[in-house]
Amino acid sequence: MSKPRRPERAPLYTERDRANLRWLWSRYLRQKLPWLLLVLLMILAQGVVYQQFLAMTEDGLRVIFDSGTVGDLVQVCGVVFFLFAVRGLMSYLVPRVTVWVSNDAIFQMRRDLIDHMMSLDLAYFERTKSGEIIQRLVTQTQLLGVFIGQAVANALRDAITVIIVSGYLIYKNPILFGTAVVVLPFIIWVMNFVSDRVKITQGQAETELADYMNGIEETVNGMRTVKIASQEDVEAKRLLKGTGHIRDLMNRVQITQALVMPSIDLSSAFVYVLVIGGGGYMVLSPDFDVDGAGIIMFLLGMVMVFDPARLLALFFGGLQANMVLLDRIRGLYDEVPTITDAADAVEEFDTRGDIAFDDVTFAYSADQPLFDGLNLTFKGGQVSAIVGSTGSGKTTILSLLSRLYNAQGGQITIGEQPIDGLRLKALRGAYSVVAQDIVIFNNSIWENIRYVKPEASEAEIWQAAENAEIAELIRRRGDASVGPKGAQLSGGQKQRIAIARAFLRDAPILLLDEATSALDQATEERIKSALDRLTRGKTTIVVAHRLSSIADADRIFVLEAGKLVESGKHAELLDENGLYAQLYKAQKQGYDGR
Incomplete structure (x- = not known):
């Protein structure tokens, strides 16, 4: 029986090592x-x-x-x-x-x-x-x-x-x-x-x-x-x-x-x-x-x-x-970025135009297919809502819109302009976002609101805070920091900071991802009028779990496992007695039973 061969010893300095040293020298040391x-x-x-x-x-x-x-x-x-x-x-x-x-x-x-x-x-x-x-x-x-x-x-x-x-x-x-x-x-x-x-x-x-x-x-x-x-x-x-x-x-x-x-x-x-x-x-x-x-x-x-x-x-x-x-x-x-500006990317586009998904396909990985030929249109200047069970693709739609991910097939357009032909900064600058995962910095509430628009005036920040029902909290806390990741704030207070940011940014397209999920009903009612003012005249896309909050939407899209199964107004969907009606009745019974 022959003896097993010992693994060959790697060279002391590999080609990768030499390339790294050349990189260090040429990029950072040669100038010295x-x-x-x-x-x-x-x-x-x-x-x-x-x-x-x-x-x-x-x-x-x-x-x-x-x-x-x-x-x-x-x-x-x-x-x-x-x-x-x-x-x-x-x-x-x-x-x-x-x-x-x-x-x-x-x-x-x-x-x-x-x-x-x-x-x-x-x-x-x-x-x-x-x-x-x-x-x-x-x-x-x-x-x-x-x-x-x-x-x-x-x-x-x-x-x-x-x-x-x-x-x-x-x-x-x-x-x-x-x-x-x-x-x-x-x-x-x-x-x-x-x-x-x-x-x-x-x-x-x-x-x-x-x-x-x-x-x-x-x-x-x-x-x-x-x-x-x-x-x-x-x-x-x-x-x-x-x-x-x-x-x-x-x-x-x-x-x-x-x-x-x-x-x-x-x-x-x-x-x-x-x-x-x-x-x-x-x-x-x-x-x-x-x-x-x-x-x-x-x-x-x-x-x-x-x-x-x-x-x-x-x-x-x-x-x-x-x-x-x-x-x-x-x-x-x-690590090389794949989401970049195209060579002929433009900055100007119709931010009030319709937002359309045309035969869009997307998967996070080969074993996680999500969208396969998704078609839907969010009308410009209207409030559209997306509902569905967990994992149906609601938040992914917002991620594709802002090109946090690229669609792998089909096309997404705003005002008939494909979004992959727009400069990223211009595209993302057209959105105000209130997400369920809110980033709060260890700074004052005032500075956390100003983060999205550093050049904003004091009057603009106070107006945004008043609209989001958080101005009184700012007066009480002053310049006190809110702790790492906002540890000293409640979930509702964090979401009101996010809403205040959206007011301050005042972009033409508003994306609300579970924007009121951490608010109690009393607080939600207090800021509902402010949210109505915020959405007025803007293209608004709302991802919602609480269906009662999107009853006034101009159009509601119902997703299930990455597919569009229903769309229409609140009353129309209830009359159809489909998936939306089942979800609504189940939630209503849950709230009534409390």
Whole structure:
């Protein structure tokens, strides 16, 4: 029986890694090239300081061992102090410049990521965990910035130090240096071993961390339900389980990285033994022109080589982890928006025209077909209502109208103008929306209303608030924030904020998606006249569950499983005694039975 083949080892730096590095350089770092060259010159100065320090140390030792004078010794000490003062100045300036460069690069990267994210389709946000998005924009970019600004500069400094000092040691004693580098192949093997495993484990850790952050957000957002259901222990165990997974993965990363230092320490010990033994032999042998000062200088030089070499080894171990971060960040650009402006898109269209669905087909996925040849027309300037059971496609119609999704077949028109030939900003600017899922920001009620029209005057905002029956609440609360996602407001108060936004925006087409679902009957009656004023002269499409609220609609469309089964006025549909009549009677009995 043949042995199973071991999986082929992936290359240490894949083509994707190289492409990511080219992207990082060309997009965010190349423009800072003059500053990066300045940093390189300062780092070169640091390396030269070490080389000169070795030379002055050897001269100083000869002054001590031979017949030098105190004056010569003082001069050597003064030069050494000056050299290290220069290195100290460079050690201050290099991080100052590199941190500025990296922070500015990360700022631009976040700006571009946000711009790109805002261009993506709604479908992306519905299938992507919010924790993953937050991790990319906050944690991963920050870690990458620290790596670029500090780790890379330090690694470059260490590499130049190794090269310059090694070159000087080769110049002084090539035989002894050649003996000392016999351990180099072993160090390279250790680094490849560590880097390969760090890259795999880091990728798993980033995925687990995104899941963990998403779990925290879900728990915090659902804390009301958690408390009412007394599920604190369950949520704590769920989060603790994620914490444990992250701990185990990070242990694997750090334990693997921990192999680097002892391996290099043992290699260093071996090298020092060779240098002391071989150098001592050279001093004792008349065949070599080497003295004690030269050997001490060489040992000091090897310390200067191996110490930065240790740090370089750690850098290359961490480099693989940062390759994973860079790939995750750039991966956001693999998401391409499908809902965009056509090349010949126009801005002008008849916002008072009829809105028509002509043989429209749509499915969220292949196994979730919804519309198959849907035909219906919402008359311009009239109030149309859409009713039906859950999942019949009511809200999807509003999503297709505003091109949150694109129809996959057929055509949707406004005033006989296909909506996919309109600029998105112009199309969506024609709508005022009151949705059942209301976005409330942790700000004052006033600012939440003004959100849809930042340039609105105080008088306009107060009028919108009065129309939505929420002005008195604004006076009581003043500038007080409403809490995360409006946690300090009732469902009815949130919906009145949404209604006030619609009044303020005052767009020609009004979309009401369960606009009064969270209002009690008394409050609904109070704002009914305001809603009547809001809809007057506008094309209004109402998605309603409470059928009594749309009895005055000019036309009612009844959907069932994505199909239009009935349409007409309230009285006509009751006379037909079809699905609408059944739904209405069932609701009426429910209210009467309370």
